[in-house]
Amino acid sequence: MDLAHISTDSHINHSHDHDHDHEELSWIQKYIFSEDHKVIAKQYLFMGIMWAIFGGAMSLIFRLQLGFPNASMDWLQPLLGDWIKEGKLDPEFYLALVTMHGTIMVFFVLTAGLSGTFSNFLIPLQIGARDMASGFLNMLSFWFFGLSSIIMMVSIFLETGPASGGWVIYPPLSALPQAVTGSGLGMTLWLTSMAFFIVSSLLGGINYITTIINLRTKGMSFFRMPLTIWAFFITAVIGLLSFPVLFAAALLLIFDRSFGTSFFLSDIYIAGEALQHTGGSPVLFQHLFWFLGHPEVYIVLLPALGITSEIIATNSRKPIFGYKAMILSMLAIAFLSFIVWAHHMFVTGMNPFLGTIFMFLTLIIAVPSAVKAFNYITTLWRGNIIFTPAMLFSIGLVSFFISGGLTGIILGNAAADIQLHDTYFVVAHFHLVMGSASFFGMLAGVYHWFPKMFGRMLDDTLGYIHFWISFVGIYMVFFPLHYIGIAGFPRRYYSFTGFDFTRSFTDLNTFVSIAAIITFTAQFIFVFNFIYSIFKGRKANSNPWKSNTLEWTTPIHPGHGNWVGEIPTVYRWSYDYSKPGASEDFIPQNVPYAHTPESNLPNEVDPVAHKH
Amino acid sequence: MTGLLIGIAAVLVFAILLLIFRIQTLVNVMKGSYTNRVNSSNKFHALGLVIFMTIGLGLFFWYSSVATEHYLPKAVSEHGVKTDLMFWVTMSILCFAFIVTNIFLFVFAFKYQYKENNKAFFYPDNHKLEMIWTVIPAIVMAILVFYGWKEWSEITKQEPKDAVVIEIMGKQFAWQVRYPGKDMTLGNYHFTKIDASNEFGVDFTDKASYDDFMPTELYIPKGKPVLLRIRARDVLHSVFAPHFRLKMDAVPGMPTKFWFVPTKTTETIREELGNPNFNYEIACTEVCGRGHFAMRFIIKVVEPDEYKKWYTEQKTFVDLNKDYVLTKAPKELIPLIGKDNPPIDEPKQTLFPVVDTISTIADTTQKIKL
Numbered sequence: 006m007d008l009a010h011i012s013t014d015s016h017i018n019h020s021h022d023h024d025h026d027h028e029e030l031s032w033i034q035k036y037i038f039s040e041d042h043k044v045i046a047k048q049y050l051f052m053g054i055m056w057a058i059f060g061g062a063m064s065l066i067f068r069l070q071l072g073f074p075n076a077s078m079d080w081l082q083p084l085l086g087d088w089i090k091e092g093k094l095d096p097e098f099y100l101a102l103v104t105m106h107g108t109i110m111v112f113f114v115l116t117a118g119l120s121g122t123f124s125n126f127l128i129p130l131q132i133g134a135r136d137m138a139s140g141f142l143n144m145l146s147f148w149f150f151g152l153s154s155i156i157m158m159v160s161i162f163l164e165t166g167p168a169s170g171g172w173v174i175y176p177p178l179s180a181l182p183q184a185v186t187g188s189g190l191g192m193t194l195w196l197t198s199m200a201f202f203i204v205s206s207l208l209g210g211i212n213y214i215t216t217i218i219n220l221r222t223k224g225m226s227f228f229r230m231p232l233t234i235w236a237f238f239i240t241a242v243i244g245l246l247s248f249p250v251l252f253a254a255a256l257l258l259i260f261d262r263s264f265g266t267s268f269f270l271s272d273i274y275i276a277g278e279a280l281q282h283t284g285g286s287p288v289l290f291q292h293l294f295w296f297l298g299h300p301e302v303y304i305v306l307l308p309a310l311g312i313t314s315e316i317i318a319t320n321s322r323k324p325i326f327g328y329k330a331m332i333l334s335m336l337a338i339a340f341l342s343f344i345v346w347a348h349h350m351f352v353t354g355m356n357p358f359l360g361t362i363f364m365f366l367t368l369i370i371a372v373p374s375a376v377k378a379f380n381y382i383t384t385l386w387r388g389n390i391i392f393t394p395a396m397l398f399s400i401g402l403v404s405f406f407i408s409g410g411l412t413g414i415i416l417g418n419a420a421a422d423i424q425l426h427d428t429y430f431v432v433a434h435f436h437l438v439m440g441s442a443s444f445f446g447m448l449a450g451v452y453h454w455f456p457k458m459f460g461r462m463l464d465d466t467l468g469y470i471h472f473w474i475s476f477v478g479i480y481m482v483f484f485p486l487h488y489i490g491i492a493g494f495p496r497r498y499y500s501f502t503g504f505d506f507t508r509s510f511t512d513l514n515t516f517v518s519i520a521a522i523i524t525f526t527a528q529f530i531f532v533f534n535f536i537y538s539i540f541k542g543r544k545a546n547s548n549p550w551k552s553n554t555l556e557w558t559t560p561i562h563p564g565h566g567n568w569v570g571e572i573p574t575v576y577r578w579s580y581d582y583s584k585p586g587a588s589e590d591f592i593p594q595n596v597p598y599a600h601t602p603e604s605n606l607p608n609e610v611d612p613v614a615h616k617h
Numbered sequence: 618m619t620g621l622l623i624g625i626a627a628v629l630v631f632a633i634l635l636l637i638f639r640i641q642t643l644v645n646v647m648k649g650s651y652t653n654r655v656n657s658s659n660k661f662h663a664l665g666l667v668i669f670m671t672i673g674l675g676l677f678f679w680y681s682s683v684a685t686e687h688y689l690p691k692a693v694s695e696h697g698v699k700t701d702l703m704f705w706v707t708m709s710i711l712c713f714a715f716i717v718t719n720i721f722l723f724v725f726a727f728k729y730q731y732k733e734n735n736k737a738f739f740y741p742d743n744h745k746l747e748m749i750w751t752v753i754p755a756i757v758m759a760i761l762v763f764y765g766w767k768e769w770s771e772i773t774k775q776e777p778k779d780a781v782v783i784e785i786m787g788k789q790f791a792w793q794v795r796y797p798g799k800d801m802t803l804g805n806y807h808f809t810k811i812d813a814s815n816e817f818g819v820d821f822t823d824k825a826s827y828d829d830f831m832p833t834e835l836y837i838p839k840g841k842p843v844l845l846r847i848r849a850r851d852v853l854h855s856v857f858a859p860h861f862r863l864k865m866d867a868v869p870g871m872p873t874k875f876w877f878v879p880t881k882t883t884e885t886i887r888e889e890l891g892n893p894n895f896n897y898e899i900a901c902t903e904v905c906g907r908g909h910f911a912m913r914f915i916i917k918v919v920e921p922d923e924y925k926k927w928y929t930e931q932k933t934f935v936d937l938n939k940d941y942v943l944t945k946a947p948k949e950l951i952p953l954i955g956k957d958n959p960p961i962d963e964p965k966q967t968l969f970p971v972v973d974t975i976s977t978i979a980d981t982t983q984k985i986k987l
Contacts, residue, residue: 096907096908096909096910097906097907100904100906100907100909170904171904175853175903175904177851177852177853177869178852178853178904178905178906181851181852184789184851184852184905184906185906185907270869270870271869271870271871272808272850272869272870273808273850273851273852273869273870274808274809274811274818274850274851275789275850275851275852277813279808279809279811283870284870285870286870286871287853287868287869287870287871288868288871321729321737322731322736322737323737323738323739323740324739324740324741325741326740326741326742326743327741327742327743327747328741328742329742330742330747352855352864352865352866353866353868353873354847354865354866354868354871354873357769357770357773360769360773361766361769361770364762364765364766364769365762365766368758368761368762368765369755369758371754371758372751372754372755372758375750375751375754376747376750376751376754378718379718379747379750380747381722382718382721382722382725383740383746385722385725385726385729386725386729386738386740387729387737387738387740388725388729388737388738389729389731389732389735389736389737390663390726390729390730390731391654391655391659391731392655392658392659392662392663392726392730392731397662397666400666400722400723400726403722404719404722404723407714407715407718407719407722408715408719411711411714411715412711414707414711414758414761415704415707415708415711418703418707418761418762418765418769419765419769420700420703420765420768420769420772421700421703421704421707421765423700423772423862423863423864424697424700424704424859424862424864426864426902427855427857427864427902427903428902464638464642465658466638466641466658467638469658469662473665476669477669480673484677485680488680488681488684488687488688489688491688491689492687492688492689492690492859493690493857493859495857495900495901495902495910496902496904497904497909497910498909498910499909499910500910500911501910503910503911503913504898504900504913505894505895505896505898506690506859506860506898506900507900509687510687513684543642580741582737582739583736583737583738583739584739585739590736590737
């Protein structure tokens with residue numbers, strides 16, 4: 006193949022593919038049941054944002070309860086109806102809110118909204134593919150998520166309330182409607198919804214993996230892939246291996262609930278009667294749940310870290326430091342994520358010897374995580390940093406990742422975990438390292454790739470305001486929770502007035518709630534910016550951040566098929582920023598070494614360079 | 618009416634903000650600041666990050682020092698003192714890492730902000746550096762794991778033979794405790810035997826049940842090992858006694874346990890804190906439904922002598938529920954009801970027996986069985 010045809014300007018080269026892109030599709034095929042990965046990505050994004058607003062709003066209601074325990078909630082009655090009685094939030098509804106907030110944020114926002122959006126959007130664009138391996142499966146994947154969303158949404162409006170046993174839905178609480186009303190129809194719908202969600206995740210994951218393995222453009226070897234793609238790839242593999250286990254757990258729980266089996270239930274006396282269940286083990290469910298639950302943390306986090314790697318490198322105008330170490334640490338994290346699950350269960354009564362093993366394995370995971378953090382920091386060192394909103398969110402992510410990740414070292418220590426398990430210390434830990442970090446990764450991704458998604462720019466000023474309020478706000482919300490946690494305040498408590506040891510910190514709880522309200526409200530700056538800019542934003546040029554990756558070689562509004570004409574060939578890795586000798590501070594992946602003799606390192610020659 | 622006014626005000630505020638936003642955009646277009654690679658805001662954000670870090674760390678140090686009395690109640694168990702030490706040792710290492718890495722992050726961001734004629738340093742990797750910062754955390758983790766493992770094994774090892782055994786049971790939404798009585802043996806139980814009077818499901822075909830008693834507070838002797846046999850009868854609960862650094866789930870169908878040695882009586886701690894109303898408490902830390910936040914139970918730590926006295930004064934369940942037990946007791950055990958000193962088997966142990974060689978051997982065999 007002649008190199009001239011596949012260099013940067015190949016997109017003006019009209020090929021036979023061209024006509025194919027302009028085949029007329031009906032509106033429904035184009036925007037509703039679309040098989041175009043870019044449209045599906047946007048569908049995931051819109052759905053994710055919608056769920057984030059719901060999930061966030063729920064947290065505000067319970068933050069009001071915690072921060073202002075004596076305030077009347079009558080004004081919420083038009084919204085919540087009978088869940089407010091005599092100005093007080095119903096304690097069961099409080100639990101339902103906590104449960105739904107967790108479920109929505111972990112699964113619908115940070116799994117579907119994050120992976121779904123960016124894996125779909127970036128995989129074909131960054132590896133140089135026309136679309137996903139199977140557009141149809143991809144469409145199915147989104148609509149299974151849609152179905153799952155609808156079912157979960159319906160459950161919120163049930164008279165008996167949605168599931169309310171915590172997002173971990175430990176039986177027997179989640180199995181017995183006598184124990185809490187949310188375990189009635191609400192839990193049935195939760196399980197149904199999650200079953201569809203798992204199907205959606207699996208379909209998506211299979212597609213991501215297949216696409217990355219099979220559809221990379223010429224020259225895009227594994228070690229030339231941007232770290233985003235590596236992150237999505239590893240995430241998809243983790244998801245594929247762990248979600249089926251949650252499915253199994255959910256299925257067995259359904260059997261216990263509806264068909265009288267005793268997988269998780271035993272020796273129960275409730276509501277005046279002894280149940281017939283014997284021989285089951287509630288701890289078994291916890292093992293199954295956390296076998297997904299812990300990898301899930303990395304399913305949520307790794308894509309955000311991938312996005313951050315890309316954004317930090319681009320905006321530091323430097324190669325990501327330790328590209329291979331980044332990949333290795335992600336692989337190590339992925340592997341370890343499967344063998345640390347029982348650190349959530351040190352005090353569940355499982356054999357203490359297991360605790361020892363899991364403590365050992367858990368603390369190992371700190372090593373690759375530390376490597377990642379150090380590599381981000383070193384990438385900034387001697388860079389030429391441009392603070393785009395995406396860059397600020399990425400730096401914020403790294404800060405959250407460090408601050409929240411470190412406390413994991415204490416929680417992973419079984420002996421220290423005795424006191425801290427299920428207290429606000431855990432809440433602080435995972436909201437920083439998993440919640441906020443991933444959320445910032447998602448926002449960073451939106452700010453960075455918005456021009457590619459919609460051909461327009463988000464407004465910078467609003468982006469900056471959004472960043473500063475969110476960044477300061479999130480620290481103000483979650484940092485104080487460490488103190489409350491060390492003091493022993495248990496999670497999922499409706500009120501702290503019942504105990505002497507939880508009498509203090511009322512002022513701090515109020516402070517946290519106010520910070521949460523401000524932070525949540527600030528997100529509407531983003532929502533406004535997002536919607537406004539889709540229609541009225543400044544028009545983007547083809548490579549606004551002067552980035553190396555392939556997506557910026559597509560037309561500003563890429564059609565179905567992404568590239569007009571041939572797909573560009575890749576000649577180099579994606580991190581040739583500020584290469585010594587080069588005139589520009591970036592060299593896109595599709596520029597052959599033959600074009601850049603002034604900056605090539607000794608070993609950098611095109612495999613077919615002699616042709617030139 | 619006020620609602621309407623607030624609504625109108627909100628709309629107006631929104632309109633004003635929108636207008637400002639629009640004007641600012643147009644001004645930027647006029648100034649041409651969009652065509653520059655970076656504008657003045659780049660400096661602002663670089664500085665902002667450092668200022669945020671400085672103020673943030675300041676607040677962190679300030680609050681950590683003023684709030685000390687609130688955020689860690691004194692440990693009053695032998696293992697608790699040790700895990701507290703471990704917590705603070707680990708915490709110091711973490712705080713060091715937290716401060717240093719965040720400083721690097723924000724200071725680098727500030728120092729290497731975009732400058733027109735600068736070019737970033739092409740620095741793709743450095744194996745030596747990467748090796749160093751892989752190995753150092755690995756060593757620190759190895760030390761922490763070893764430290765944690767030592768403490769954890771100590772806490773979870775077999776309880777001493779002379780431990781005071783008490784059963785604690787979680788139900789929606791209360792804790793209940795059962796003492797073995799004079800024979801030092803808890804009677805059998807089964808969940809099918811639970812009813813409104815017999816909350817524990819105590820089996821009255823077992824002779825050992827007849828002297829069990831269920832007080833409304835958990836009395837324990839200072840300085841003696843106490844073994845809690847933990848169970849739940851409906852859903853998961855978790856025994857959490859924050860002052861004793863004690864937590865263990867209560868699982869229906871799977872009894873669990875936790876043993877510890879209390880080191881301070883309630884009286885002593887009340888004097889120390891200058892709070893005559895202070896009580897050690899048990900809370901529930903596994904979400905269990907509506908009343909999860911209100912499962913309070915009081916622990917009273919007393920001197921061993923006082924404990925012995927209190928123990929012998931307790932009325933047994935049978936004494937308090939004669940009619941009920943009559944309906945459950947098998948014929949041969951009916952004579953046990955209503956006697957102040959029912960003839961009982963020799964107690965397996967006295968209240969605080971001296972550990973002798975035989976029991977140590979028994980201890981070992983029990984371990985092997987496990």
